[in-house]
Amino acid sequence: MPQKFVVILAGGKGERFWPQSRRRSPKHLLPIVGDQPMLVQTLARVRPLVPAGNIFIITAADQAQAVRKQCPSLPQANIVAEPTGRDTAPAVALAAALVAQHDPHGLFAILPADHVIHDTRAYQADLRAAFAAAGSAAVMVTIGIKPHEAATGFGYIQRGARWKNAGARTFYSVRRFVEKPSLKVAQRYLAAGDYLWNAGMFVWSVPVVLQALERDAPALHAGFDQVRRGLAAGRPLAPLLRKIYPALPKISVDYALLEKAGNVVVLPAAFDWDDVGSWPAIARHHKKDAAGNVLRGRAIVEEGRNNIVVADDGHLLAVVGADDLIVVHTPDATLVCPRGRAQDIKQLLKRIGAERDAHKWL
Amino acid sequence: MPQKFVVILAGGKGERFWPQSRRRSPKHLLPIVGDQPMLVQTLARVRPLVPAGNIFIITAADQAQAVRKQCPSLPQANIVAEPTGRDTAPAVALAAALVAQHDPHGLFAILPADHVIHDTRAYQADLRAAFAAAGSAAVMVTIGIKPHEAATGFGYIQRGARWKNAGARTFYSVRRFVEKPSLKVAQRYLAAGDYLWNAGMFVWSVPVVLQALERDAPALHAGFDQVRRGLAAGRPLAPLLRKIYPALPKISVDYALLEKAGNVVVLPAAFDWDDVGSWPAIARHHKKDAAGNVLRGRAIVEEGRNNIVVADDGHLLAVVGADDLIVVHTPDATLVCPRGRAQDIKQLLKRIGAERDAHKWL
Numbered sequence: 001m002p003q004k005f006v007v008i009l010a011g012g013k014g015e016r017f018w019p020q021s022r023r024r025s026p027k028h029l030l031p032i033v034g035d036q037p038m039l040v041q042t043l044a045r046v047r048p049l050v051p052a053g054n055i056f057i058i059t060a061a062d063q064a065q066a067v068r069k070q071c072p073s074l075p076q077a078n079i080v081a082e083p084t085g086r087d088t089a090p091a092v093a094l095a096a097a098l099v100a101q102h103d104p105h106g107l108f109a110i111l112p113a114d115h116v117i118h119d120t121r122a123y124q125a126d127l128r129a130a131f132a133a134a135g136s137a138a139v140m141v142t143i144g145i146k147p148h149e150a151a152t153g154f155g156y157i158q159r160g161a162r163w164k165n166a167g168a169r170t171f172y173s174v175r176r177f178v179e180k181p182s183l184k185v186a187q188r189y190l191a192a193g194d195y196l197w198n199a200g201m202f203v204w205s206v207p208v209v210l211q212a213l214e215r216d217a218p219a220l221h222a223g224f225d226q227v228r229r230g231l232a233a234g235r236p237l238a239p240l241l242r243k244i245y246p247a248l249p250k251i252s253v254d255y256a257l258l259e260k261a262g263n264v265v266v267l268p269a270a271f272d273w274d275d276v277g278s279w280p281a282i283a284r285h286h287k288k289d290a291a292g293n294v295l296r297g298r299a300i301v302e303e304g305r306n307n308i309v310v311a312d313d314g315h316l317l318a319v320v321g322a323d324d325l326i327v328v329h330t331p332d333a334t335l336v337c338p339r340g341r342a343q344d345i346k347q348l349l350k351r352i353g354a355e356r357d358a359h360k361w362l
Numbered sequence: 363m364p365q366k367f368v369v370i371l372a373g374g375k376g377e378r379f380w381p382q383s384r385r386r387s388p389k390h391l392l393p394i395v396g397d398q399p400m401l402v403q404t405l406a407r408v409r410p411l412v413p414a415g416n417i418f419i420i421t422a423a424d425q426a427q428a429v430r431k432q433c434p435s436l437p438q439a440n441i442v443a444e445p446t447g448r449d450t451a452p453a454v455a456l457a458a459a460l461v462a463q464h465d466p467h468g469l470f471a472i473l474p475a476d477h478v479i480h481d482t483r484a485y486q487a488d489l490r491a492a493f494a495a496a497g498s499a500a501v502m503v504t505i506g507i508k509p510h511e512a513a514t515g516f517g518y519i520q521r522g523a524r525w526k527n528a529g530a531r532t533f534y535s536v537r538r539f540v541e542k543p544s545l546k547v548a549q550r551y552l553a554a555g556d557y558l559w560n561a562g563m564f565v566w567s568v569p570v571v572l573q574a575l576e577r578d579a580p581a582l583h584a585g586f587d588q589v590r591r592g593l594a595a596g597r598p599l600a601p602l603l604r605k606i607y608p609a610l611p612k613i614s615v616d617y618a619l620l621e622k623a624g625n626v627v628v629l630p631a632a633f634d635w636d637d638v639g640s641w642p643a644i645a646r647h648h649k650k651d652a653a654g655n656v657l658r659g660r661a662i663v664e665e666g667r668n669n670i671v672v673a674d675d676g677h678l679l680a681v682v683g684a685d686d687l688i689v690v691h692t693p694d695a696t697l698v699c700p701r702g703r704a705q706d707i708k709q710l711l712k713r714i715g716a717e718r719d720a721h722k723w724l
Contacts, residue, residue, distance in 0.1 A: 019678075019680075300710065300713070302706065302713060303703070303709070311696075315694060315695065316694060316695040316696070316714075316720070317695075317698075318696065318697050318698070318714075319698045319699070320703055320709075320710050321699055321702075322700050322703070327696075329696060332677060333677065333678035333679075334673075334677065334679050334691060335682065336682070336684060336689050337681070337682040337683055341683030348664040348682050352662070352678075358678070361678045
């Protein structure tokens, strides 16, 4: 029986929840929704599925220290820092190498660190079913989310015929992966009923991933091989990665492997899911006052509707006579932004990054 | 020859420039416009007109310490704290008592502490002319401001016939004082051409003020008399005022004296004047960026127009994608408010005042 592993991808640039999120403390290290950091919540959800020694976290170099602090139950060696961000495909190859070191036939789940999932029981059941499916055939299992709106911020998975039943749950073969669509196309997907959101959750075995890498991403396969051989020779991981990473292609696992593979199946999730991609999304997870305002910390809205006002640091944050604003206070920086303009925060950070004395705010 | 005195009224509740202004540090104690607190600027403007010993500041009990600190050039005894605010008429009666102690025939100017005046030379010349006029006849001299818009936030003075020329300046008799008008009425005043803004600047002699108090405000006259007799008997001022003030009527000097008097004259000011009554008004005195934003301190506006963003404390204050907002950061409180809603700050402060644990922010 192959062992099971969970690899949590905890990178991220910390842009969309600025000023609470920063380069060194992006969303997954913060309690954006709930009392615990998102990563800690994710870890708690998977902890009953596998032993602690079988859980890896792949993070960014400048976040590793904070991750170690937040996840003291994991072996230090299981928290691995990528020297530079190279999107998800290199991280998956690295995950395969890490798992292979323990069990060359191991099964592993790739899970994002920063999503909101309330129904832990259904989540764990789906992951168990996905592990079973990945252990039963040479397939790449994805878990897809049934869309409830025509979202344009996610990729979609079109399911094909039923692949197999597992208890009350049905797996489908995947017809195709599609990139983030336009609103019109997304509306069509929603109406069609056979499209699911791609939530970046995959379960597969080391051999299946290696085969896919060899076939569709030879540069990544070569990188994986170097890591595997280095680890086998007892070389320390960090310098190995520093040497290999700069040469790796920057590419997502969807694009590098899944879109090209013919052996992908999808399990429609039985659990609730929200990626909470930016400030406006937190409104879905907070109580509101009678005027629809989300108030966190010492926040006051006088004569205003549907504002999101966050002052977790004891500072008094008062909005008077304004609607639909996001206002977030932190000890050294504050953001004021209409709810509909949250995507422009990236532009602001680009500008701050270009100012010589402003880097401390990134 | 009677001596000349200047009495600066420096009370104020610190509401309209919240959160920079507070009960203990209202507008006149802050550099709302310019590098110096408004009171310090006012003092510097009048300093060449009279000796330091002839300048009094009447302030509120909880502001007296800050006033003393900001005005070290004045004798301590000349900074007088009212035990409670009772509007301007009691302060004028108190001023008369303070001046009378030095010179029972003294001439004194009543001047607000927190206005913006750039043309100091013309201001001083007008005050000298007003002192001369008040010394030449038993009149109450007011300095009126020629209106340049149909403002509804000021009282107006309708001038009558020419009273006298003084050099190139003309004084007029006053036909009537009118309270803050509606917009329609203000537009009529502006078009008529014979209305001036009442800026709360008066010059008169002790005997003229006493006569008016005796005739039109006997309760205040009695209060004045108690203060005068107490001071003459060498009693300390503070307990005297604490005893007298609670019984005094809360009333403005315009309403108590000027509207009733027949001997009021007005000098149309030759200097620029702005009372800078709330946050939107500071835009008139600051450089703007290409999009019309006023940025003070570490303020950034990304894709927004005509915002007023104030972060004098080194905090990074970023506005993204919003127009026409006032955003003011201080170390313990921040305000976000559309420019057109600045008058609602009072409502906010009422609410904060009603919250048990929130008084520290007032």
